[in-house]
Amino acid sequence: MSALTGMGMMIRLALRRDRVVLPLWTLLPALFPVAFVTAFTTGYPTAQARQEYAETSVHNVAFTVVYGALHGSSLGELVTWRAGFIPIVVGLSALLTVIRHTRTEEEQGRRELLGATALARHAGLAAALIIVACGSAVLGLLSALLLIGQGLPAAGALAYGCRLLIAGCVFAAVGAVAAQLTTSAGAARALGIVALAGAFLLRGIGDGGGSEWPAWLSPFGWAGRLQPFGGERWWVLALPAVASAALVVLAVVLSQRRDLGGGLLPERRGPAGAASGLRSPLALAWRLHRGSLAGRIGGLALVGLALGGITESLGELMNNSTPAAREALARLGGPGTVVDQFLVGMMTLLGVVCAGFAIQTVLRLRAEESGGRAEPVLATPVDRSRWAGSHLVLALAGPAAGLVVFGAALGLAHGLGTGDLSGQLPRVLGAALIQLPAVWVFTGLAFALFGLLPRWAATAFAILVASLLCGWAAEELRLSPWVTDLSVFAHLPRLPGADVTPLPLIVLTALALALAAAGWAGLRRRDIPIS
Incomplete structure (x- = not known):
């Protein structure tokens, strides 16, 4: 039996179960940048007004930490900056989706039932990663097309779409690794969210502090350094590509080293009898x-x-x-x-x-x-x-x-x-x-x-x-x-x-x-x- 036997069946099953949630996190985030284009063109219709807005925002440390560094005052750069929270939302959605279709399935016993059929060990993991990667690609492409439809340059719009693809793919791989380490979905989600929070913190320190290097350790920092509409740096895409591939390989290796339903981190067992305080x-x-x-x-x-x-x-x-x-x-x-x-x-x-x-x-x-x-x-x-x-x-x-x-x-x-x-x-x-x-x-x-x-x-x-x-x-x-x-x-x-x-x-x-x-x-x- 091939290592991916049954992957197509698992993809169809996951799409059937996520027929409501998947379109929401795939399509809705694409609408926010369009709303920001409308808001900026209405509230700041001239280049001078947008320049004043940029000068206002670039000195606001709180804004820089939340949204990232602002590199210019063009309409595309302002929209990209104000949409700086969207990669975080996409990363969180990708992380939770992968854990839901891997560790949650094992914890609730459904993976073991499916394993009684002609299903390879890594088919479920591969299906979850493929669904999230494709969903992130659809989100990025749709966002780019909508921005191009608003009259923004195509290169910058595509770079903005790649920001979302970076977040989705990297944190899908993070979720895949977290799912191999723990025995419960809750613990896997906690590990993944800690990693996401750490990436956000590193990006905030790098953008809002005196030194830029911490942002280069964060997937959100890589997304910002792509600089859509500000002289795109396409070579930055190599960093998330390598990181995603390495994390996926790590998840597969870890999966081979554990039992189905188990995790690599030791599970802390409680006492055989309940404490006297647990009476209510x-x-x-x-x-x-x-x-x-x-x-x-x-x-x-x-x-x-x-x-x-x-x-x-x-x-x-x-x-x-x-x-x-x-x-x-x-x-x-x-x-x-x-x-x-x-x-x-x-x-x-x-x-x-x-x-x-x-x-x-x-x-x-x-x-x-x-x-x-x-x-x-x-x-x-x-x-x-x-x-x-x-x-x-x-x-x-x-x-x-x-x-x-x-x-x-x-x-x-x-x-x-x-x-x-x-x-x-x-x-x-x-x-x-x-x-x-x-x-x-x-x-x-x-x-x-x-x-x-x-x-x-x-x-x-x-x-x-x-x-x-x-x-x-x-x-x-x-x-x-x-x-x-x-x-x-x-x-x-x-x-x-x-x-x-x-x-x-x-x-x-x-x-x-x-x-x-x-x-x-x-x-x-x-x-x-x-x-």
Whole structure:
């Protein structure tokens, strides 16, 4: 039997199962650059206006870290820069898709059943990689064609499409390696996301710091160095091609060295008997979430301390920027000093990150259900309300603790740096806590989807990203106010620096409660499990 026997069957099966998800991450990201073309031509119609916008943005460290380095002021370069987050989304989608069709299939026992047929060992892995590579190529080509249709140069448009292809192929290979190392899909996803976050961090350090070399260690950095519409450097494509091929070979070698269903990293086995503290659903939920909660809160503390230490110097840098730069910052940050306006943007990002943590905590319920671990718990005197409520409590309390720790760490470092600890610590802490109602809205949304439409629960992440984009992109590109109003975070008071209006906070909290109640009602009425 050939090493790839049955690969065609596995491709057809994967396409059948991903008939909804695959078109979404293959087609939708291609529409964002077109929207940015329209926004730039409307808001900045002349070359002089775009030059001022570029001068504004190139000195904004936060923008550089998030979107990458800006190399010029042409329409194509600005669109490519503003779409700098899309390769990250594509990389994450590719990573998760490969893990879903490899490690998840093994964990749930379906791969073993298929292996009883005429199916080679590496057929499933090859099928997943081919699907993701083809999907990334389709996305890149479609994006290029749409940009060419907007009147942009063909060479730059093709280079932009190659940026997406780089992200998809490299992180598909990363997902393939992660799937060989662990015995669970959750651990494989964690390893892959750590690798993606590391690549993003290296690119951010290289683009926003004084030295460029860290960006050359990141696939996202390679995508940026391709420089679409700015004198394309096609030789950069050799780096992701070699890296992808090497990672695929590594995944195949690792696959040959492990048993089906097993992983190369040793599995940590628990004690034979449960601890005395595991006598309630809340205690079990805490046991499941405590590691991730500790890691998240610790990471937020470190980031808060780091940001607090450089906030004052960043404020001085922004005070020396152009009037157009200060105007753009004021649109994003509202009233207050330049430092306050910078902190408003950081607090919005903090809210988005904590909302993502909350969604992930809620989705653990879905993982417990689909993995068959919820039924044994519910077969005891524990009912659905106590089981789901224990996870929901941690989804509400965990992000709240993260906001407190981040705000306290940033306020402490900033207060010590300015010599005004008693004044800055409560201001910054309040600015962090003001994000809590919006975070709870997404907690309630994820719980509502889990209770009513469990198969679509993960779309809460897509809604979160859309909310962030509607807020930042609309303010930055001066789009219609109704676009900004689509963002949950746009309705929060812009602290520090603005006045607190209690009505939006009350409305958002009530919305979170209503969504949680809807999810609770749906969970009580539906079957468990729903595969």
